[in-house]
Amino acid sequence: MGRSWNTTTFRLLSVYAVIFSISVMLLIGFIGYAVTGQMERKADVVIQWQLVYFGSLPDNTLADILQSRVEHEHMHINYYGLFAADGRHMAGDVLMLPPGLSVERRGMTLEHTLSVAGVKQAPVVRAMAVQRRDGTILVVAHDLTQILTIRLDIINALIGGGIFFLVTGFAVGLAFGVRQMRRVKAIHRVTVQIAQGDLKQRLPTGGHDELDLLSNLVNHMLDEVERLMTEVKGACDGIAHDLLMPLAHVRTLLVHAEERADTLNDEQLPNMVARARSNTDKVLERFRAMLRISEISALQRRGGFADVQLAALLSEVGELYEPLAESKSIKLVVQMEPVGAIHADRALLFEAFCNLVDNAIKFAPTCGTVCITLTRMPFGPQVDIVDNGPGIPSSERQAVLKQFYRSEQTRHIAGSGLGLSMVSAVIRVHDFTIRIGNAEPGTRVTIACWS
Incomplete structure (x- = not known):
């Protein structure tokens, strides 16, 4: 019984029982009031007609007529x-x-x-009196006992039926509560198995209530978790593949450097050491990017969130990358409309926009153009970063947001394939939206800064 009380079904049933009881009492009161009023009105009509009839009789004969009527009254309905x-x-x-x-x-x-x-016990009657022309007073009373008995029977039937349905409802609710507890136990048993690492398990379903809705959502979540685990495994395989060659080069170069260590005037030794350092830096860069993406994706609390002025932030990004753009003969344009502040983590957004601008400059051709645009939209500010580089095919625009993915068109350009993954992680933390489109020519990355 204690566990059944903790179920939503039993609690709702208890609330329903209280409402039902109050409703039945109000219904009984209304029926009593309505029946009594109708009974009195009909009795008044009957008495009125009798008074009209007696009013038409002569005064000297009324007493005899009343006495005769009393003697011949068998039902004793009127007095x-x-x-x-x-x-x-x-x-x-x-x-x-x-x-x-x-x-x-x-x-x-x-x-x-x-x-x-x-009559031993006086009945319940509806009475009416009239004073006649000769000064006498005529009283006519109509017995209401039978009507009151019918009213009492109706009320007793309502009370009995209400108690029966209330008890039946409690019994049915208790049965449903026990059924729900059995389903909850089954769900608990499966969740324990999932918590122990068996991700193949799924919560049982079979109805159309809130438990099944929750179970379906959790099952969908488990499907996504399993998919993500598969992607993590694929990413780990990709990491092993990508790191194999740089590490092999480092080992080979270091072996050669060791063989030539005795010859200090060897001209090739500095070159081999530099190449070893370059490959080592690539390894470290990829590891740092991977750790940063994991850190951003695992961000749960928004302790670093505050009001951020996008115009000022984008101006800083433009000033930071303007020298790099000039060194590559690329024109960097910043266009901004006045927009209000947004609630965000300034450091994370700065990192994301820097990655996007860095990518745009990296893939823009010599004497090309990179444009940073801040626009005020009906739902909030929007940032567009556009370049006139080779662009991204429509079939790859979602894939480039995943870790280690690199388009066939850009594999000749140095990079780890983690920059846009980091941007995507930042956007997810803020509940913003990122879209990659065609700038004809080039790539347009649009970030809608609203949830």
Whole structure:
């Protein structure tokens, strides 16, 4: 029972039971009010017609007619009483003039207070009185006992049915709660196996409720994790392949350097040492880039986030790379519109934009152009970095964002294939969007700086 209370089904059922109980009580109250009002109105109509009939009779015959009607009344639905102006009983089975009863034909409900001849317990009646021309007072009462009995039966049926449905609902809810707990236990059992390293396991599904929705989402996540693990393995294989040749060169060059160590005036020794240093630097550069991408991708907290002015940041990037562009006879253009501040990590964005501009300058031809543009869009600022280099085929524009991928068109240019991967990691941390398009000619990298 304690575990069942912790289930959403049982809690919702308990809330529903409270609402259901309140609704039934309100319904009973409404039915009682409506039935009572309708009962009194119909009784008033019956009494009014009887008063009209008795009003048409002569005064000297009314007492005899009332006495005759009382004697022949078998159902005892109606009661009659004729009283003198001073309240003295003259005829009929109503023995006393009800106190407070108006003589202006206004209905009044009397609950066990009407004094009736031959009745041990006074009934519940609807009474009405009128004063005749001769000063006598005529009282007519209509018995409501049968109607009240029907009303009580309806209310008892509602109460009994409400209790039955409430108990049944609790029982069904408890059964559903037990079923949900069994499913939760099955999910827990599978998640333990997954936590122990069995990524082939998937959460059980088979319904269409929130648990199945969650299970499907987790299963999709596990599919992505398994895919990423496969990609990591592929990346590790690529690392081994890419590092094999530089390390082999380093080993060979160092062997030759050792053989010639005794000949200090050997002219080839400095060249071999420089080549060994160059290959070693390539290895270290790739390792540093890989570690930086892992660091950015694993960034969970946004402690370094603050308001960042993109215009100032891009101006710094342009000033930093302007000498490099000039050394390669490349024109670096920075165009900016006034935009508001964004919430971001300035250091990460600076690193990402530097990588993009560095790539653009690297792949732009001599006397080419690299343009950095900041535009104000309806949803936020947008940054475009455009070059007029060889461009990226549409089939490779998503692949270049992955680690170690290099296009066949650019393999002759030095690089590790990690720059755009680092940019992609920064963009994911900020929940921004990156798109690679065709600048006709060249490449256009667009970063939408909004979530």
